[in-house]
Amino acid sequence: MSYEREKIIAIEAVLAATQLCEQVRQQISPAAIEKKDKSPVTIADYGSQALICRALAEAFPQDPVIAEEEAAALGSAEMKLQLQQVTDSIRQVIPTVVPAEVLNWIGHGSAQSGDRYWTLDPIDGTKGFLRQDQYAVALALVEAGEIKVGVLSCPALSLNGLGPGLLFTAVRGEGATMRSLENEASQPIQVAQGTQNLRFVESVESGHGNQSQQSAIAQTVGITAPSLRMDSQAKYAAVATGEAALYLRLPSPKTPDYREKIWDHAAGVIVVEEAGGKVTDMYGQKLDFTQGAKLVHNQGVIVSNGRLHDQVIAALAT
Ligand SMILES: Nc1ncnc2c1ncn2[C@@H]1O[C@H](COP(=O)(O)O)[C@@H](O)[C@H]1OP(=O)(O)O
Ligand SMILES: [Mg+2]
Ligand SMILES: [Mg+2]
Ligand SMILES: [Mg+2]
Secondary structure, three states: OOHHHHHHHHHHHHHHHHHHHHHHHOOOOOOOOOOOOOOEEEEHHHHHHHHHHHHHHHOOOOOOEEEOOHHHHHHHHHHHHHHHHHHHHOOOOOOOOHHHHHHHHHHEEEOOOOOOEEEEEEEEEEEHOOOOOEEEEEEEEEEOOEEEEEEEEOOOOEEEEEEEOOOEEEEOOOOEEEEEEEOEEEEEEOOOOOOOOEEEEEEOOHHHOOHHHHHHHHOOOOOOOOOOOOOOHHHHHHHHOOOOOOOEEHHHHHOOOOOHHHOOHHHHHHHHHHHOEEEEEEOOOOEEEEEEEEOOOOOOEEEOOOEEEEEEEEHHHO
């Protein structure tokens, strides 16, 4: 089966959302709103989710969307001003939009499961976005547990003389490509083949991983360079392009029971796999995308150029 239409619609939606995020980032300081779980969310997270869900609902009305943000949070009485700000940010793209429509579009992302579903992180790395650092807009299509299409926009990332602002796309069996956000010309990407850029990436946030264990494992497999710390799925892009050989995300000792969310990984996983790399959990198991919003059967995420993978899993087992 061809996924050409899915790919085109996904790219168009992610580009429109990226533009909204960049406008919010540049025009006003994107004040953070605190969610129930104490993590931050901004006008741009909601605006991005609204735009992408609208596009998916229109093009693929039967497909469930499992997205990060909740309409109920933005629809509450005390969030009236923020809902108006989200609506205003979307008005630049859709001049007639009203707040009720925005809530409906965001709510379209509230599916819990599906055999064929989309998963969306409207802004991955909101903490990076707030620091004017790396963030991503990440959208993927999953069918029967297999990721088929992934589109990953990294508006603050520069690589190989391109950017800032890169878009990564992958379709199962068709390879992965990279382009600048401004220019449609795309080029195939590949993970590092030899020993060049023998370094690893990890989260900026120490609470999202186990940095001391990550350094120890990297050293065990022969990586002596200090880690490159980056917010968001931009880390997957770094491995997919050979900028780094490895991305380590081991469970934080502070949150040992945390389960990774599918939208934090799906788009990045297919981009790396189609660029020739490998992704598993810390025990070498495939990530299981059939269990709804969380990767309940997996712990830790190991992303590599393939060559280093077995060594890393072996080091973790000892
Ligand atoms: N304890 C945790 N372990 C791993 N990831 C986490 C943890 N808490 C939050 N996250 C998620 O990490 C992602 C950012 O990753 P990174 O640090 O690599 O940029 C966010 O989407 C965030 O989810 P959430 O938005 O639900 O807080
Ligand atoms: Mg979040
Ligand atoms: Mg995220
Ligand atoms: Mg997010």
